[in-house]
Amino acid sequence: MTDAGQTWPAPAPGAAPLPAMVGAQAGLELRTLLRNGEQLVLTVIIPVLLIAAFSQENLVSYGPGSRIDFLAPGILALAVMSTAFTSQAIATGFERRYGVLKRLGATPLSRRGLIAAKTLTVLAVEVLQSALIVVVALALGWNPHGGGAAAAWSVVLMVVGTAAFSGLALLMAGTLRAEATLAAANLVYLVLLGIGGVVFPLTKFPAAARPLLRLLPAGALSDGLRSMLQAGAGLPVRDLLVLVAWAVAGIALAVRTFRWE
Numbered sequence: 001m002t003d004a005g006q007t008w009p010a011p012a013p014g015a016a017p018l019p020a021m022v023g024a025q026a027g028l029e030l031r032t033l034l035r036n037g038e039q040l041v042l043t044v045i046i047p048v049l050l051i052a053a054f055s056q057e058n059l060v061s062y063g064p065g066s067r068i069d070f071l072a073p074g075i076l077a078l079a080v081m082s083t084a085f086t087s088q089a090i091a092t093g094f095e096r097r098y099g100v101l102k103r104l105g106a107t108p109l110s111r112r113g114l115i116a117a118k119t120l121t122v123l124a125v126e127v128l129q130s131a132l133i134v135v136v137a138l139a140l141g142w143n144p145h146g147g148g149a150a151a152a153w154s155v156v157l158m159v160v161g162t163a164a165f166s167g168l169a170l171l172m173a174g175t176l177r178a179e180a181t182l183a184a185a186n187l188v189y190l191v192l193l194g195i196g197g198v199v200f201p202l203t204k205f206p207a208a209a210r211p212l213l214r215l216l217p218a219g220a221l222s223d224g225l226r227s228m229l230q231a232g233a234g235l236p237v238r239d240l241l242v243l244v245a246w247a248v249a250g251i252a253l254a255v256r257t258f259r260w261e
Contacts, residue, residue: 021109025117030124033091043083044129048136051075054199055140072137072144073154073225074198079129080158081196081218084122084165086189092118092173093181096259112255119166126162145232153235154225160243161221167250168217174258192218197226214239217246 034040055068095101101114109117134142144150173181194200196218202210213219224239 022113022117022120025109025114026120029118029121033121033125043079043087043125044132047075047079047082047129047133050078050199051133051136051140066141066143068137068140068142069230070201070226071199072133072142073229074222075133075137076130076158077161077218077222077225078193078198079133080126080161080221081165081192082189083125083129084162085169086185088118088122088166089169089173089185090182092170093176093178096173097178115166115170115251115254118170119163122162122166123159126158144229146228150228150232154228157221157224157236157240157243160240160247161217164217164243164246164250167247167254170254170258171250174254192216197222215242217243
């Protein structure tokens with residue numbers, strides 16, 4: 001077809017490439033999250049308040065060594081859990097309730113694409129969280145060990161932990177009602193805060209329970225980060241494998257069972 005001598009291309013209907021759809025959805029998810037004050041309190045304010053409060057004397061005995069050196073890796077793990085699991089589960093659950101996901105289900109965006117977009121959004125928020133937590137921890141006297149290698153492996157561990165918690169969040173939000181998701185996500189958050197090695201050392205729990213607690217995603221992530229950033233050890237392969245197992249299982253189940261409505 002021509003118009004004043006100009007040739008227009010023929011229409012080419014069809015879905016955009018998957019990376020473009022995932023990127024567009026991730027951008028929308030990020031803007032929505034940053035406008036949600038309640039979610040920002042959970043993901044940013046609470047971890048900062050915890051590291052400030054528990055770094056004070058006479059709250060919890062951490063044994064020899066610096067209190068902040070123990071706390072900082074655990075709070076980084078908590079930041080991953082609060083964003084990738086609790087915040088994401090609650091937000092996704094209410095997106096289902098209000099029909100947002102039903103409308104997305106009518107688009108070419110697949111379940112895998114939605115999960116990928118939400119995980120990318122979580123990673124972007126975690127970059128901001130981690131930067132803030134590191135600044136606060138350094139101001140409180142944190143002295144991380146292990147050098148650049150420990151920092152790099154810590155990023156790897158946090159990314160795998162994000163995949164694990166993200167899969168579990170979407171599994172919960174995609175199968176339970178919004179109200180049930182809200183209650184369950186907050187309950188799991190509080191339980192893992194207490195028994196996941198985040199602010200309380202696993203050595204304070206009975207010896208028989210410690211191996212099981214280290215198999216929890218929070219226990220594996222906090223212990224793994226602490227072994228590198230506090231003790232200066234190399235990559236904690238065992239903790240990495242635990243997180244990989246949780247990630248594979250959670251994402252696989254979420255993809256199979258996720259309901260758009």
